[in-house]
Amino acid sequence: MGLFGSKQAEAVEVAGQPLRCEICHHTRFWQRQAQLNTAVATFFNFDWTNAMATCIVCERCGYIHWFLPP
Numbered sequence: 870m871g872l873f874g875s876k877q878a879e880a881v882e883v884a885g886q887p888l889r890c891e892i893c894h895h896t897r898f899w900q901r902q903a904q905l906n907t908a909v910a911t912f913f914n915f916d917w918t919n920a921m922a923t924c925i926v927c928e929r930c931g932y933i934h935w936f937l938p939p
Contacts, residue, residue, distance in 0.1 A: 920937070
């Protein structure tokens, strides 16, 4: 099994365009979600209220491309 539970990396489109890694220009990625924690929410144990971002991780170099919800 590959990184983050995916069996294999896949091509990804962003805004209708194929994504290429900003570092190595590879075109296959793993995808995962990440929580954007804030100090105040963490202090009061309200981390669940923080926004989530989509992380697209390059299969070749590991660079993480972060995308916020529209």
